[in-house]
Amino acid sequence: MLTARMSGRHSLALNENPYGPLPSVRHSLEQALASANRYPEYLPHRLARAIAARIGCSPEQIVVGAGATGVIMHILQAFVAPGRARVVMAEPIFDGYPVLTATVRGHSVMVALAADGSQDLDAMRAAVDARTGVVVLCDPHNPTGTRLRAGELTGFLDRIDTRVAVILDEAYIEFVAPDQRIDTETLLAAYPNVIVVRTFSKAFGLAGLRVGYAVADPQAAARIARWQVPFGMNILAEVGVRACYAAEDELNERIDAITSERDRVSVALRRLGYVLPDSSANHLFVPLHDPALAHRVSQAFCRAGIHVRKYSTGVRITVGDRAANQAVLTSLAEVRAAAHRLSGSVSTR
């Protein structure tokens, strides 16, 4: 049976990479399949060492999991404890956070985004109390793609109880220029309660292989690693990661293609009159507060076979290949033209 996602011609709902594995990565994965009768490593220490060597930290700081989702689950299992069961996060956020918080019997405390689509750190800090076990921050944020502002993060961390674990979710960080990223080692040295989370699902294009990791202070990492499932990573994970690292230049070209498309589409949407936050990720958030306009957008996407993630306040559109992005622009231009015909002008604010 076809799911809605599979039957859509343009799957732009899950922030996936539009490109399949590079030929070299695919070749390595195919070769590794020949050993599918063998178990993987009991716990993925080799993979942790490979990641640590790549990003320049100690292997004791890395915890690998089944996607960032798997790692987030283990962080919540480790830090959401009786009496400290609250998890503070922005709303909206990556759907996994409220879902996994409920799984560990925690309580999600949702804090509305600021009007410009960024996380409201003052309001989030005000939501932290003695019952808070974890705070989640995304950089860039999902769904809006906004960044944390310079100085804002450390100002926030300075005022948070160090017993509270702060997840800094960097699922989309590879779409940010290296000189614009927060330095993980410096941050962790100053704030050992921070746990950085990353994934190979987005820029690296390995969503189907399920590989993610946390970078943390060694003590926090050990606490999270206690929840790892023996033989929990499949044999392709390590091979896929190493092959991606070996193909860094080609991967960077793809990342550049995605970010240029993102910028091209956002410029075009603004020209059409849509108001959207600046995205530093592989997706764009188009606020649609007028229900009639949201309905027209939904219908236009449906007609064009475009599948996006809908929210009560707008839509999140993954940057796809050129054809998918053109289809998005054509649909939203049509909606705009129809809206002008109907009322002369419709604000997306």
Ligand SMILES: Cc1ncc(COP(=O)(O)O)c(C=O)c1O
């Ligand atoms: C902010 C954020 N964190 C984590 C994830 C989970 O990624 P994965 O489990 O595929 O590694 C996603 C996926 O969309 C995400 O948007």
